[in-house]
Amino acid sequence: MFAPIHHVSLLTRFAKDNHFFYTTILGLRFVKKTVNQDNHKMLHYYYGDYAGTPGSVITFFVVPSLAQRYDKADFLSTIGLKIPKGSLLFWEKRLTDAKIKFTKKQNSLHFKDKDQVSLHLVEVEQEPLAKELQVNNSIPGDKQILGLLSTEFHVADPKKTADFFYRLIGWNSNRGKIQLNETDYIQLLSTATPDKTRMGRGSMDHVALSVQDEQKLDELYVKAKEQRWNIEKIVHRGYFKSLYIREPGGIRVEFATLTPGFTLDEPLSSLGEHLALPPFLEDKRSEIEANIYKEI
Template identity: 75%
Template sequence: MFAPLHHVSLLTRYAEENHFFYTTILGLRFVKKTVNQENHKMLHYYYGDYAGTPGSVITFFVIPALANRYDNDHFLNSIGLKIPKGSLYFWEQRLTEAQIGFTKEANTLSFQNRDQVTIQLVEVEQPPLAKELQVQNTIPGDKQILGLLSTEFHVTDLEKTADFFYRLLGWETDQGYLQLNETDSIQLVQTNTVEKTRMGRGSMDHVAFSIRDETALNHLYEKAKQQGWHIEKLVHRGYFKSLYIREPGGNRVEFATLTPGFTIDEPLDALGEQLALPPFLEKKRTEIEAALYHEP
């Protein structure tokens, strides 16, 4: 069974530090360096397991001079990551050696990166990654991050957002939690301000949920239209086909297919080594490379 969470996408100002944190500290593979398909001047970084398996992926839009964020009336927050059984102590030592402050509660370590993104490493009753998904780095294979576990939807009306997930997907909410499988979940959190959210460093642009294939995605699109939800776009990103919807609280939700994956424009053993462009952008490579934003 595929992971219910496909990926999460955020904003960062600090390309170099972002790359160091997610690859060197957390041990993920840099599986794709591409561009924001809505703004080709903006780099888009993808991290994940060795193959960039859906359910393991965290992405960042790199925006130099990006201002502070203001999380107010609605926002997405926190990246929960699963680590295998027996690995919690290893991660405590690793974070301590990297001089990253954290709090520990039961089986969970919580900390932040420079963009003030809250990250939680949660030890679960699962075995290590399959060897073909392990990244060759300083983290032992049996201690590596398994994939995404959770995130939070902060909204002004919990019932409306819960109704969205139930009517469109049949997911029931229990005391603010939508349990997606034995380990993975999303939490609905009440906000208490009418002040508008402003996106900035560390903001989460969207949460993506996995859809088996294009047929299932097209069916979901038709259902969303019939139910009258705020559909933003149905588009093929090259690496997957995506449906974007604004849930009633105002947060962007993506539904993304499992295929074709990240090897359409790079071989598996060379993922992330060059600026990759899906086939429909490759013809614009010279123009895109000349216009890319650079760090200040």
């Protein structure tokens, strides 16, 4: 069974610090360095397990001039990550050695990156990563991050957001929590301000949910149109095909297919080592490379 949360996408100002934190500290693989397909000046970083498996992926749009964010009426927040049972002490020591402040709560550790993205590592009853998905780094294979666990929707009316997920996908909400499988979940939380959210450093642009294949995605698109949800677009990103919808609170939700995957434009053994462009952008490489924002 595939992971229900396909990936999460955020904004970062600090490309080098971002890369260091998610690869050197958290031990994820840098699986793709490409561009934002809606703004080719903007780099798009992808991190995940060795193969960039859906359900393991965190992505960042790199914007060097990005200002402070203001989370107000509607926003996404928090990246929950799963770690194997018995690995919490290892991660506690690792964060301590890296001088990263954290709070320990039962079976979880809570901390932030330089962009003030809230993260937590949570022990779950799940086998360690398969060997072919383990990243070759200083973290033992049986302690490596398993994948995405959760995220939070902060909206004015959580009941409307819950109704969106129930009508479109059939997911039930219990006291604001949508349990996706034995471990993974989405939390719906109420905000109490009319002030508009301002995107900035560490903002989460969207959460992507997994859809088995293009046929299922097209069926979901038809259903969303029939139910008259706020559809932004359906588009093929190369690595997956995506449907973007604004749920009633205004938050962007992406539905993404499991394939073709990140080996579309570079071999598995060298993912993330060079600027990768899906085939439909390759003929624009010279122009794209000349205008990309500088990494800081």
